[in-house]
Amino acid sequence: MENRADAYTLLPFQYQRFDQDTFLLVNECGDYHFLEYKDLDHFISGRLSSETDCFLDLKAKHFLAEEDLALAIDLIANKYRTRKGFLREFTSLHMLVVTLRCNQDCEYCQVSAESDQAYQFDMSPEISRRIVDRIFEGPSKQIKIEFQGGEPTLNWPAVTAAVEHAEVINKKTGKKLEFVICTNLTGIDREKLEYCKAHNISISTSLDGPADVHSKYRIMRNGKDSYEVFLDNLALTREICGADSASALMTTSSANINGFRMVVDEYIRLDFPGVFFRSLNPYGMAAQNQEHLGYTTEDWLNAYSDGLDYIIKKNLEGVRFTEYFTTLFLTRILTPFSTGFVDLQSPTGAGIAGAIYDYNGDVYPADEARMLARMGDNHFLMGNVMKDGFIDIFNGKKMRDFIRQSNCEVLPGCATCVYQAYCGVDPVRNYLESGDIVGHRPNSEFCKKNMGIFNILFTKLREAKEDELAVFWSWITKRDLMEVNSEVISG
Amino acid sequence: MESTIIEKLEDGGMLVRLEKSFYEKPAVFAASYKFTGQCIINVQSVDETHVGVFFESETLPEEELLGVAKRFCNEVLDQQHRVDLNKKFGYLRDLIVEHAFSPIVNLKERLDGK
Numbered sequence: 001m002e003n004r005a006d007a008y009t010l011l012p013f014q015y016q017r018f019d020q021d022t023f024l025l026v027n028e029c030g031d032y033h034f035l036e037y038k039d040l041d042h043f044i045s046g047r048l049s050s051e052t053d054c055f056l057d058l059k060a061k062h063f064l065a066e067e068d069l070a071l072a073i074d075l076i077a078n079k080y081r082t083r084k085g086f087l088r089e090f091t092s093l094h095m096l097v098v099t100l101r102c103n104q105d106c107e108y109c110q111v112s113a114e115s116d117q118a119y120q121f122d123m124s125p126e127i128s129r130r131i132v133d134r135i136f137e138g139p140s141k142q143i144k145i146e147f148q149g150g151e152p153t154l155n156w157p158a159v160t161a162a163v164e165h166a167e168v169i170n171k172k173t174g175k176k177l178e179f180v181i182c183t184n185l186t187g188i189d190r191e192k193l194e195y196c197k198a199h200n201i202s203i204s205t206s207l208d209g210p211a212d213v214h215s216k217y218r219i220m221r222n223g224k225d226s227y228e229v230f231l232d233n234l235a236l237t238r239e240i241c242g243a244d245s246a247s248a249l250m251t252t253s254s255a256n257i258n259g260f261r262m263v264v265d266e267y268i269r270l271d272f273p274g275v276f277f278r279s280l281n282p283y284g285m286a287a288q289n290q291e292h293l294g295y296t297t298e299d300w301l302n303a304y305s306d307g308l309d310y311i312i313k314k315n316l317e318g319v320r321f322t323e324y325f326t327t328l329f330l331t332r333i334l335t336p337f338s339t340g341f342v343d344l345q346s347p348t349g350a351g352i353a354g355a356i357y358d359y360n361g362d363v364y365p366a367d368e369a370r371m372l373a374r375m376g377d378n379h380f381l382m383g384n385v386m387k388d389g390f391i392d393i394f395n396g397k398k399m400r401d402f403i404r405q406s407n408c409e410v411l412p413g414c415a416t417c418v419y420q421a422y423c424g425v426d427p428v429r430n431y432l433e434s435g436d437i438v439g440h441r442p443n444s445e446f447c448k449k450n451m452g453i454f455n456i457l458f459t460k461l462r463e464a465k466e467d468e469l470a471v472f473w474s475w476i477t478k479r480d481l482m483e484v485n486s487e488v489i490s491g
Numbered sequence: 492m493e494s495t496i497i498e499k500l501e502d503g504g505m506l507v508r509l510e511k512s513f514y515e516k517p518a519v520f521a522a523s524y525k526f527t528g529q530c531i532i533n534v535q536s537v538d539e540t541h542v543g544v545f546f547e548s549e550t551l552p553e554e555e556l557l558g559v560a561k562r563f564c565n566e567v568l569d570q571q572h573r574v575d576l577n578k579k580f581g582y583l584r585d586l587i588v589e590h591a592f593s594p595i596v597n598l599k600e601r602l603d604g605k
Contacts, residue, residue: 009580009583010579010580011580011583012580012581012583013580028584028587044576069602070598070599070602073583073586073587073590073598073602074590074598076587077586077587077588077590077591077594078591080587080588080591081591081592084591084592412521412524413524413525415521416521416570416573440527440528441524441525442524442525442526442527442528442529443528
C-alpha cells in the first residue's frame with residue numbers, strides 16, 4: 001500500500017479520546033468522525049493511504065484535502081457561515097415580561113414572582129407599545145414576540161397593546177411576525193383564548209408530570225389545585241384554538257428527577273406531541289429552595305438519559321413523540337443548520353438571538369439576566385425602551401463587551417473542546433457562577449451538563465443503531481418515523 | 492508505588508517538572524487550567540531548561556493530589572499535541588472564518604502564499 005507523506009493537507013479539527021481505542025474528531029463545520037487510534041496516528045502524521053476507506057471518509061467530511069484545498073476551504077466556510085446564520089438574522093426573539101404578578105407561588109420560581117395583587121409590577125400599555133416600536137427598529141426580517149411573566153394573562157391590556165401595535169406596524173414592514181404567550185393556563189379564559197386564536201398567538205405552557213408531581217411545587221395562591229385547573233383550561237384551549245395549539249415544557253425538580261418516564265407517560269396521555277426536559281436554573285426561589293428542590297447535574301444527566309431511552313422506545317413502539325431538547329442538539333450535530341436556542345450559540349445568543357424586556361421597559365440580553373436583576377444585580381441591563389433607541393440598546397458598550405467575551409472558539413477550556421462546533425456560551429450563567437462573564441469551565445455546571453448531553457448522544461451515534469438513528473431523523477425533520485424508515489430501506 | 496516523574500514536596504504539595512524544549516507555554520497553561528477546579532496550581536520556571544508545575548491543596552489527601560498531578564502529565568502531553576496540530580492547520584482555521592464572513596477573492600493565491 002502506498003504511503004503518501006505530505007500528499008494531503010490536514011484541515012482544522014478538534015478531537016477527544018472517546019473510549020479506549022477510539023477518538024472522536026469534529027471539524028470547523030461540525031462534521032464528525034470516529035477514528036481508531038492507529039488510523040488517527042497515520043492520519044495526522046501524513047501516512048494515511050489514499051486507497052483506504054478511512055481516507056475517503058475523512059476527505060468527504062472535510063478533515064483533509066488533496067490538491068483541492070481552496071475548494072475544501074470554500075465548502076467549509078460555506079457550512080460555517082450557515083451554522084452561524086443566527087448572526088445574519090440578528091435579534092428575532094423578543095420576550096416581554098408584561099407583569100411580575102403571578103396567580104401561582106411556585107417554590108421553584110426562577111424570577112421570584114410577585115403576588116397577584118402587586119399591580120405596581122404591571123407593564124403599562126404605553127411601555128408595551130414602545131417596546132414594539134424598538135423591536136421593529138431592528139433589522140430582523142422575522143420577529144417573534146413572546147409574552148412572559150409572572151403570569152402574562154394577568155395583565156391582558158399590555159398583551160393586547162403589543163399585539164395590535166405590532167400588527168399595525170407590520171402592515172408596512174411586512175416582516176414574518178409571530179406571537180407566543182407563556183402561560184401556566186390557570187389564569188386564562190374563553191375570551192382571552194378567542195383573542196389568541198384571532199391573532200394567531202401560540203400557547204406555551206408548563207406541565208411537570210402527573211397530578212401529584214405537577215401540584216407539588218406549583219401552588220395556586222387561591223388554594224385550588226393547579227393540576228386540575230390546568231387540565232380544565234388545557235381542554236378549553238384545545239377546544240377554542242385547536243388540538244395542537246398548546247405545547248408544554250417541564251421543569252425538573254426533586255419531585256420528578258427520578259420519574260422522567262412517568263412525565264413522558266403523562267405527556268402522551270394528554271396528547272402532547274413531545275416534551276422538553278428542562279433542568280432548574282439557579283435563580284430566584286429556585287436558588288433559595290435549592291436544598292429541597294435541587295439535584296446534582298449528574299442526577300439530571302442520568303434522568304435525561306433514562307428519559308431519552310424511554311422516549312426512543314415509545315417511538316419504536318409506534319408512538320410519535322419528540323424530546324425537543326435532544327432535537328436541538330441533534331440538529332446542531334447532524335445538520336449544518338443554525339438553531340435558535342440562545343444557550344447553544346457562539347458568540348452568545350444573549351442579545352443577538354433574543355432579548356427580554358422587563359415590566360418597566362428595562363432591556364436585558366437574556367431571561368436569566370433579568371432573573372439576576374431580580375436578585376439585585378443589574379450587571380446586564382442594556383438600557384430602557386423609554387429613553388434609549390434600538391441602536392443604543394443593541395449596539396451599546398455593554399452588549400459589545402459581553403459578546404466579545406462569549407465565544408467558544410477562544411474561551412479557556414472551550415477553545416480545544418471537541419464539542420465546540422455544537423456548543424454555546426451562557427455569559428449570564430458564567431457571571432452567576434464565577435463572578436465574571438468568561439467563567440471557569442472546570443467548575444461550570446453549564447459545561448458539565450452540555451458535555452454530558454453530548455457524550456450521551458455521541459455514544460448513540462457511535463453505536464449507530466439504525467432504528468435509533470431513524471427516530472432521531474424523524475425528530476430533526478419533523479416527519480413520521482415510517483416515512484424516515486422507508487427512505488432508509490429504499491436507500 | 493512511588494512516582495518517578497512527580498516530586499512530592501515537604502509541604503504536601505506535588506511538583507511536575509517539564510522540559511521547556513518539549514512543552515510550550517500554551518500547552519502548559521491549557522493543561523493547568525483544566526485542573527484549577529480541583530487544586531491550586533502554580534506555574535513557574537525552576538531552571539533554564541525546566542518549567543515547574545506546583546500542585547497544592549488544603550482539602551485533597553496526598554494520594555488524590557498525586558492522582559491529579561499524574562492526570563496532568565497526560566493532559567499536558569495531549570495539549571502539546573494540540574499546539575503542534577494547530578501549527579499545521581491553525582492558519583486554515585483563520586482563513587475559514589475570514590472567508591465565511593468576508594469572502595476572499597484570491598483564496599487560492601492566499602493559500603499558496605501562506
